[in-house]
Each structure stands twice: as structure tokens, then as C-alpha cells.
Amino acid sequence: MTPLLDVRHLAKRFPLKAERAWLSRARHRPQVFAVDDVSFTVGSGESVGLVGESGCGKSTLVRLIARLLDQTGGTVHFAGADIGAVPPRRFARTPQRAKIQMVFQDPTDSLNPRFTAFDAIADPIRRLRPLGRAALRARVGEVAQLCGLPKELLSRFPHQLSGGQKARVGIARALAVEPQLLILDEPTSALDVSVQVVILHLLQSLKERLGLSYLFVSHDLNVIRLLCSRVLVMYSGKIVESGPTAQIFQAPRHPYTAALLSAIPNAWDGQRARIVLPGEPASPVDPDPRACRFYGRCPKGTAACTQTMPELAAIGAAHEVACHFPEAAPPQTVPENRHSPQYEVKADRA
Amino acid sequence: MSGTGPVPLLAVDELSIEFRTRSGTVHATERISLDLAAGEVLAVVGESGSGKSVTAYAVLGILDPAARVTSGRIMFQGQDLLHADEARLRRLRGGEIAMIFQNPRTALNPIRAVGRQIADVLERHAGVGRGEAARRATELLKKVKIPDAERRARAYPFELSGGMCQRVMIAMALSCRPRILIADEPTTGLDVTTQAVIMDLIDEVARDEGMSTLLITHDLALAAEHADRIAVMHAGHVVEIAPTETLLRVPRHPYTRNLIAAMPGPAPSLDALEAIPGALPDLRRSDLPTCRFSERCIRYQADCDQALPVERLSARHMVACRHPL
Amino acid sequence: MRELIRHARYVVTENPVTGFAFALFALLVTVALFAPWLSPHDPLASHAAEALHRPSRDYWLGTDALGRDILSRLIAASRLDLGIAVSAVALASTFGTALGLMGGYFGGWTDRIIGRLTDTIMAFPLFVLAMGIVAALGNTVANIVYATAIINLPLYARVVRAETNIRRTAGFVEAARLSGNSELRILFAHILPNILPLMAVQTSLTLGYAILNAAGLSFIGLGVQPPTPEWGIMVSDGASSIVSGEWWVALFPGLALMGAVFCFNLMGDGLRDVIDPRNRT
Numbered sequence: 001m002t003p004l005l006d007v008r009h010l011a012k013r014f015p016l017k018a019e020r021a022w023l024s025r026a027r028h029r030p031q032v033f034a035v036d037d038v039s040f041t042v043g044s045g046e047s048v049g050l051v052g053e054s055g056c057g058k059s060t061l062v063r064l065i066a067r068l069l070d071q072t073g074g075t076v077h078f079a080g081a082d083i084g085a086v087p088p089r090r091f092a093r094t095p096q097r098a099k100i101q102m103v104f105q106d107p108t109d110s111l112n113p114r115f116t117a118f119d120a121i122a123d124p125i126r127r128l129r130p131l132g133r134a135a136l137r138a139r140v141g142e143v144a145q146l147c148g149l150p151k152e153l154l155s156r157f158p159h160q161l162s163g164g165q166k167a168r169v170g171i172a173r174a175l176a177v178e179p180q181l182l183i184l185d186e187p188t189s190a191l192d193v194s195v196q197v198v199i200l201h202l203l204q205s206l207k208e209r210l211g212l213s214y215l216f217v218s219h220d221l222n223v224i225r226l227l228c229s230r231v232l233v234m235y236s237g238k239i240v241e242s243g244p245t246a247q248i249f250q251a252p253r254h255p256y257t258a259a260l261l262s263a264i265p266n267a268w269d270g271q272r273a274r275i276v277l278p279g280e281p282a283s284p285v286d287p288d289p290r291a292c293r294f295y296g297r298c299p300k301g302t303a304a305c306t307q308t309m310p311e312l313a314a315i316g317a318a319h320e321v322a323c324h325f326p327e328a329a330p331p332q333t334v335p336e337n338r339h340s341p342q343y344e345v346k347a348d349r350a
Numbered sequence: 351m352s353g354t355g356p357v358p359l360l361a362v363d364e365l366s367i368e369f370r371t372r373s374g375t376v377h378a379t380e381r382i383s384l385d386l387a388a389g390e391v392l393a394v395v396g397e398s399g400s401g402k403s404v405t406a407y408a409v410l411g412i413l414d415p416a417a418r419v420t421s422g423r424i425m426f427q428g429q430d431l432l433h434a435d436e437a438r439l440r441r442l443r444g445g446e447i448a449m450i451f452q453n454p455r456t457a458l459n460p461i462r463a464v465g466r467q468i469a470d471v472l473e474r475h476a477g478v479g480r481g482e483a484a485r486r487a488t489e490l491l492k493k494v495k496i497p498d499a500e501r502r503a504r505a506y507p508f509e510l511s512g513g514m515c516q517r518v519m520i521a522m523a524l525s526c527r528p529r530i531l532i533a534d535e536p537t538t539g540l541d542v543t544t545q546a547v548i549m550d551l552i553d554e555v556a557r558d559e560g561m562s563t564l565l566i567t568h569d570l571a572l573a574a575e576h577a578d579r580i581a582v583m584h585a586g587h588v589v590e591i592a593p594t595e596t597l598l599r600v601p602r603h604p605y606t607r608n609l610i611a612a613m614p615g616p617a618p619s620l621d622a623l624e625a626i627p628g629a630l631p632d633l634r635r636s637d638l639p640t641c642r643f644s645e646r647c648i649r650y651q652a653d654c655d656q657a658l659p660v661e662r663l664s665a666r667h668m669v670a671c672r673h674p675l
Numbered sequence: 676m677r678e679l680i681r682h683a684r685y686v687v688t689e690n691p692v693t694g695f696a697f698a699l700f701a702l703l704v705t706v707a708l709f710a711p712w713l714s715p716h717d718p719l720a721s722h723a724a725e726a727l728h729r730p731s732r733d734y735w736l737g738t739d740a741l742g743r744d745i746l747s748r749l750i751a752a753s754r755l756d757l758g759i760a761v762s763a764v765a766l767a768s769t770f771g772t773a774l775g776l777m778g779g780y781f782g783g784w785t786d787r788i789i790g791r792l793t794d795t796i797m798a799f800p801l802f803v804l805a806m807g808i809v810a811a812l813g814n815t816v817a818n819i820v821y822a823t824a825i826i827n828l829p830l831y832a833r834v835v836r837a838e839t840n841i842r843r844t845a846g847f848v849e850a851a852r853l854s855g856n857s858e859l860r861i862l863f864a865h866i867l868p869n870i871l872p873l874m875a876v877q878t879s880l881t882l883g884y885a886i887l888n889a890a891g892l893s894f895i896g897l898g899v900q901p902p903t904p905e906w907g908i909m910v911s912d913g914a915s916s917i918v919s920g921e922w923w924v925a926l927f928p929g930l931a932l933m934g935a936v937f938c939f940n941l942m943g944d945g946l947r948d949v950i951d952p953r954n955r956t
Binding site: 092113 | 693845846847849850851852853855856857858865868869
């Protein structure tokens with residue numbers, strides 16, 4: 001089965017201004033390795049989470065996939081077509097443009113202050129799937145209703161809408177041209193928790209009704225746990241772990257994933273022992289291609305970690321990790337059943 | 351509504367604040383009361399517009415000029431801060447009550463080295479000279495675990511990461527050994543690992559210095575992890591105050607229960623997440639109901655429109671509801 | 676549309692100063708449009724016998740050295756002055772905005788070249804530059820318009836460039852790309868509407884500078900030639916008369932200039948309130 005999205009060895013490097021310009025003999029310009037040799041797939045109807053902290057390259061990665069940026073290396077295949085070969089400027093004219101859409105993090109920033117909600121939703125239709133006036137109105141109305149936006153709100157400007165309403169406009173806009181893959185870049189992080197629930201439910205129901213695939217980027221692991229069946233963990237431009245959500249949460253195998261999970265506030269199920277990562281992530285400028293990016297902050301690490309870059313390797317069913325010393329399946333702090341049931345999928349403990 | 355038992359360090363009593371805006375008067379808070387005991391961590395949890403930040407600003411007298419306090423007192427060391435003169439308030443700010451803010455990079459002065467900014471506070475409140483202030487500033491940077499403190503003291507905020515800037519702010523807050531630390535959304539916008547580290551740091555220094563902490567946050571999970579007691583606010587009212595364990599296990603106010611059910615953390619699946627019915631009431635309305643949650647509450651009954659009762663379920667647990675759970 | 680009108684009414688009535696400015700502007704435009712029908716006398720007709728008469732029943736604002744009615748000349752001049760100002764500002768804003776948009780959005784060499792161009796213009800004392808341009812191209816009204824347009828162009832280019840730069844990285848621009856908009860389309864249909872409010876203020880201010888510029892050039896003898904009535908030339912004519920006590924010859928055109936500039940400046944603020952949807956409730 002051809003996956004809907006097939007990313008192989010994707011890389012994006014940004015050149016920096018050379019240190020000492022024209023007088024220097026060294027012509028080499030330092031480069032930021034924002035995305036480095038990333039490979040993964042998203043199947044049809046699948047919801048994949050992408051988790052990582054600021055500076056890990058996830059924003060760059062999704063922009064490469066959405067063809068807003070051009071990659072430095074690697075390929076991106078969508079429904080069999082090599083979209084990586086099309087430069088971003090020309091991508092708008094291919095049929096795939098409408099099939100990959102994105103919902104942005106900050107609903108205020110991602111809506112044009114001078115466009116009404118109607119205009120915002122109608123814009124992609126006008127550009128990609130032009131319709132007659134009446135048909136356009138009908139389609140906008142239809143997708144607005146799908147997203148729970150009352151008709152009266154369509155004539156309003158963003159500053160007249162609440163956070164949740166703006167988020168819905170953003171989602172409606174993305175859905176207007178019937179995409180197959182929806183990239184969601186932190187769609188609920190700017191929203192109140194009660195609004196977040198509503199939007200998450202909406203996203204879930206839309207996925208089921210329209211058969212969408214999601215690439216869900218978030219720093220909030222709990223949200224990913226609820227919405228995604230697979231998770232990719234990203235660190236410093238590379239994917240360090242990938243696998244089914246439940247497994248990653250029960251038994252993270254990469255030390256970084258373990259540290260990430262230990263940092264989530266958890267007062268009801270028993271806090272995991274905090275793994276503190278010293279320092280800051282290593283500089284992404286011209287990194288040593290042989291050294292693991294996590295080396296130095298990793299609680300483990302030997303000389304071997306600086307000699308060979310760890311690659312993603314299978315460690316279980318559909319579970320891969322890029323580490324020379326992956327965690328053993330850890331003894332889980334058995335959550336006391338205080339006032340909420342345990343996580344849905346039970347870990348199989350011997 | 352001040353607690354029984356020892357006199358609290360800070361007591362907010364029946365505080366009502368309103369804002370005059372172009373589009374009407376916003377009734378930001380109405381007769382809210384909370385108290386902070388010595389050495390404890392009290393979290394004030396609420397969604398946007400609940401009035402939690404406004405309360406903190408009122409304590410330090412740094413409310414927006416359009417704000418008006420229409421009733422209540424804020425008692426600190428036997429004095430009502432609302433009636434204190436500006437000179438007293440200036441001595442207070444930074445000296446006895448310190449505050450750290452959201453968005454640390456923008457809360458710091460962008461054109462002044464961070465070491466100097468900390469030294470400024472010391473020179474102002476501790477009355478030390480330049481050299482001594484600079485030395486102490488570096489000491490403080492070490493205390494908040496900034497590596498290479500001597501060099502970093504000369505850095506500007508834009509050269510530091512968000513987490514580092516927040517540490518600098520904590521150092522500034524600590525510099526004069528205040529009795530109370532007010533932390534207004536200190537980790538919003540920071541990565542989860544940085545958040546954990548910063549919160550642990552706040553816990554640690556508060557313990558070491560014997561400070562009380564007033565933690566303002568929208569993140570109930572965060573509050574649950576770090577607070578001794580939690581005060582839940584909704585639309586300008588305090589709806590429940592209880593010790594953390596109790597609040598999470600047996601919430602008595604319907605809104606608190608809803609808030610817990612909306613948290614992604616404990617939910618086993620998406621279906622278990624519950625949305626809170628309705629929406630926050632517009633605080634500009636002149637016809638706000640007595641209980642501002644009543645329009646969203648499934649337990650609403652006719653007598654909820656009468657005066658809002660404040661029930662003391664125990665010495666440390668209060669709930670503002672006529673029909674608590 | 677109805678909302679726009681309602682909001683416009685709100686803005687104009689809320690702030691009396693804005694209302695006053697708009698009223699004044701309306702008056703100015705009316706006078707300019709209906710000038711021939713409003714002048715009590717022929718602005719070009721000279722009566723040597725009536726020279727330098729004080730303001731009186733026949734000549735409300737007095738007469739000048741050639742016996743021409745000052746009021747009529749003032750009214751006639753409004754056409755010319757407003758016409759010059761509006762044309763110059765139209766040119767400056769169109770080209771300046773276009774340059775600013777492109778420089779701010781595309782960056783790189785486009786930005787550098789445009790930047791150097793505007794810097795060159797701004798390196799000169801602007802009035803002197805205008806003088807030079809008119810002197811070089813010839814003493815005509817058209818050249819006054821071009822000169823005024825050129826010296827006001829950098830102002831637009833800079834403001835628009837800065838605003839475009841800010842919005843270039845906004846989320847809605849990325850969303851527009853995802854929706855299939857071409858770069859030029861984004862620039863003109865998505866970013867430009869957001870910059871209009873600021874440009875409204877700029878335009879108003881520039882109208883003021885333009886009028887002063889035109890009047891200034893005429894005052895020193897460049898551009899408009901006698902007997903064409905124009906406020907600047909009228910002030911220049913009356914300048915010598917002040918010493919001999921005939922204050923009205925220079926004063927009234929001066930007041931007219933002042934009033935016009937004042938009005939445009941105030942209007943700028945009012946316009947911005949009307950156009951910017953964020954100020955709508």
C-alpha cells in the first residue's frame with residue numbers, strides 16, 4: 001500500500017553569513033542543519049504526531065512537506081507523485097497543492113486582519129478550485145458548518161471573533177479545498193483549555209468523516225497522545241524515535257523521549273522521576289556528522305556515541321529508535337488508580 | 351473570608367476591580383478573597399479573562415490606569431496595600447514582594463545587560479554600591495544555575511534563550527529576599543523540559559529562602575504539580591480554594607470538575623475529555639448573574655440567582671456554590 | 676458598506692476636531708470645484724484705480740497691487756493648489772508604495788537598489804531638490820507636480836517598506852501561499868490592504884507638504900507664472916506690501932495655506948480610524 005506521504009532522507013540546510021567574508025581564505029559558509037536526513041511515512045487516514053522542542057526543526061520540516069520551502073536534499077512523495085521536485089513557486093499550480101493544507105498555531109496571526117471569515121475561507125477556493133458565485137457561497141457555508149461556525153460569523157473580521165472561533169476559521173480554510181493531508185502546527189496551544197477540548201473533538205470528527213490524514217505537530221504530548229496513533233520524536237533536526245503512541249508513552253526507548261515524558265506535569269497518575277537535561281541543545285551549525293546530536297546532554301553516552309551517528313533502527317513492532325544505548329523497557333511506575341482510569345492501551349507487563 | 355488559624359502573610363479580601371473601556375465597563379473581579387500563608391505555594395488557576403493576573407497586579411499596585419478598585423482590601427503586614435502611598439509601594443515592589451512575568455525575554459530591558467538589571471534592583475532596595483551589587487548579581491546568577499555566570503552577566507536578553515531569561519528574572523526577583531514571590535504564567539511559551547526545570551528551580555529557591563509563592567497559571571496540571579493549595583477562578587470570581595490533593599480528587603465546584611475533565615493529561619482517551627458547556631460570560635454586561643457560572647452550569651437551579659454563598663467545607667477548603675458537588 | 680458609513684459617522688462625530696477637519700476639507704473641495712461660480716469678481720481683471728484697497732463691502736478681502744480682488748483670486752487659486760497637491764500626492768503615493776512594497780517584500784537586490792534610490796533623493800534638502808528639478812525641466816505647473824512628487828516619494832517608500840517587511844513573515848501570508856496565491860498577488864491583495872490605513876495618514880500629511888511645496892516654489896518665482904492666481908505667488912506679491920501697511924494682501928493667502936495644511940493633518944488621523952477595521956467595534 002503506497003503511503004499517502006513518503007518522506008526520504010529529507011534535509012534542509014540554511015547558509016549563515018560567512019564569519020570573515022571576502023578576505024578569508026576559507027570560502028566555506030557555515031550552515032544550519034535544520035532538518036537532517038529525516039525519513040518517515042504517513043498512511044491514508046492515519047494521524048501521526050510530531051513532537052519536539054523549540055529549535056528541533058519541526059516547523060521547518062512541515063514547511064518542507066507543505067512545499068512552502070524547498071529542500072536541500074531528499075525526496076517528498078505524495079500519493080506517489082514526487083512533489084519534492086517541484087519548486088515551491090510552481091507548486092501552487094499543481095493539483096497536489098489543494099491536497100496538502102495546513103492549520104497554523106496562532107489563529108490571530110494566521111488570519112488576514114482585513115479579510116472577513118468568509119473571505120478567508122473563500123480564498124483558497126478562488127485560487128485553487130474556482131467556482132461560480134453561488135457555488136462558492138454554498139461551499140463556504142458547507143465547510144463553515146462542518147467546523148461548527150455559525151453563518152452570522154462569516155461576515156466578521158478576526159478581531160471580532162473569539163479565539164475558538166478564529167481557530168475554526170483556520171480549520172475551515174484548510175478544509176475548503178478538500179485536502180487529503182492536513183498538517184496541524186500546534187493548532188490548540190494558543191487556546192484556553194476548554195476551547196481546546198472542543199477543537200480537538202472537532203479535529204477528530206473531521207478526520208473520521210472526511211477520511212483525512214493528519215500530521216500533528218505539538219509540544220504538548222498529552223494532546224498528541226489523545227489524537228495520534230503514531231508519534232515521531234524529533235531532536236536537533238533528526239527523528240530520534242518513532243512508534244505507536246501508546247508504546248512510546250508507556251515505554252519510551254530513546255533517552256530524550258524519556259526525559260521529555262518525565263517533564264510533563266502529572267499529579268494524578270504518579271509523576272515520573274524527573275530526568276533533567278543539563279545545558280542547551282548543541283548548536284545546529286555544522287554539526288559533527290558522526291556524533292549523536294544528543295550526546296553531551298544525554299544521561300548516558302560513551303565515546304561510541306561520537307564515532308557513529310545512530311540511525312533509526314527497529315526495536316519492536318513498528319517502533320524505531322536512533323540510539324546506541326536505547327532504554328530497556330523500563331519498570332513503569334504503576335499508576336495508582338486515583339481518580340482517573342489508566343491509559344487506554346495496557347502495557348504488557350510480564 | 352480570611353482563614354482561621356495563623357494570620358496569613360497576604361490576604362486579599364472582597365476585592366472588586368473594574369476597567370473602564372471604550373466598549374463598556376469590564377467587571378474584572380467581584381469580591382474575591384484569597385490568602386497566602388507563610389511558606390506555602392498557592393496557585394491561582396483560571397482561563398483567560400478569569401481575573402487572575404489582574405489580582406496580582408492589584409497587589410503590587412501596577413494595575414492599568416483604566417482600572418478602578420471598587421471594593422476590598424489587600425492586607426500585607428497589617429497594612430492595606432490599596433491605601434498605601436506610592437513611596438511605600440515602591441519599597442514593596444522588588445523589596446518584599448517580587449514578581450516574575452510571562453515572556454521573560456520581553457519582560458527584561460532589551461538594551462541593558464542582564465547583570466546590570468539585577469544590580470539595579472540591589473542598588474535600589476538593598477542600598478549597596480555598584481561594585482557590591484555587581485558581585486551579588488553574579489552570585490545570584492549562579493544560584494539560578496546559569497552556567498558561566500560571570501560572562502553571562504554581561505549578556506543582553508536577546509542573546510539568551512527563553513529559559514535563561516526566565517532564570518535571570520528569578521534571580522532579579524530573589525535579589526532582595528522578598529517574603530512573597532508572585533509568578534505570573536512563568537513558564538507559558540517555554541518548552542516542556544525547560545518548564546519543568548524552571549518550576550523546580552522556583553520550588554527550590556522558595557524553599558531555601560522561606561518565600562511564599564503565588565503561582566498564576568492557566569495550566570491546572572502545572573498547578574497540581576507544584577502548589578500546596580489551588581484557588582480556581584472563573585470570570586472574576588473565586589469558585590473554589592482547596593489543598594491540591596483534595597481539589598483533584600474531590601472537587602466540589604462544578605466548574606472545577608469541568609476543568610479537570612477538560613485536561614488532556616489524565617484523560618485516557620479523547621472521548622473522556624469533556625468540553626465545558628457554554629462560554630465565558632462577557633464581563634461588560636451589566637446584567638451578569640449572581641453566580642457567573644450559572645449560565646454554563648448543569649446543576650443550575652432557580653435559587654442560584656440569590657446571593658452567592660461561600661461555603662467553608664473545612665479550614666482550608668472553600669467553595670462558592672449553592673449546590674456544590 | 677453600511678458598516679463603513681456607520682463607522683465613518685461615529686469617527687467624525689466622536690472627535691470634534693476630526694469632524695471639524697473633515698468639514699473644512701469638504702469646504703475646500705467645494706470651493707475648488709465651484710470656483711468660477713463662487714468668485715464675486717474676475718480674478719484676473721485688474722483695476723488700477725482700485726489697487727490696494729482695504730477689505731470692504733465690495734472687495735471682502737481687499738485688493739492687491741494691481742487692483743484684483745483678493746477673495747476671487749484666493750478662490751481661483753484653491754483649484755490650482757489643490758490640483759497640484761492632489762496630482763503630486765497621487766504620483767508619489769502610487770510609485771512610492773509600489774517601490775516600498777517590492778523592496779520590503781522581495782528584499783535582496785531589489786530592496787538595495789530601491790533603498791539607494793530613495794536615499795539619494797533624501798540626501799538633498801528636499802525643497803532645494805524641488806527647486807533644482809523645476810529649474811532644470813522648465814518653469815511649468817506640470818514640473819512643479821513632478822518635482823513635488825519626486826521629493827515626497829521616499830516617504831511612502833520607506834513607510835510602506837517597513838510595514839511590508841513586518842507582515843511578510845505573518846502567518847496569513849504563509850496561509851495565502853498554501854491557498855495558491857502568487858507572490859505578487861499576496862503583495863497586492865493580502866498585504867497592501869493592511870497597509871492602507873497607514874498610507875491614509877501619510878497621504879493626508881503629504882497633501883499638506885505638497886501644497887506648501889508648490890506655494891514655496893511659486894513664492895520664489897519658480898513654477899507658476901503671473902497672472903495665474905496661486906496662494907504662494909499671492910503671498911510673494913503681498914510680501915512687499917506688508918511693510919507699507921497693506922497687511923491683507925499677504926495675510927489671507929497665508930491663512931488659506933495654513934488652513935489647508937492644518938486640515939489635511941487632522942484629517943489624516945481621522946482617515947486612519949475609519950479605514951482600520953481594528954478600530955471598528
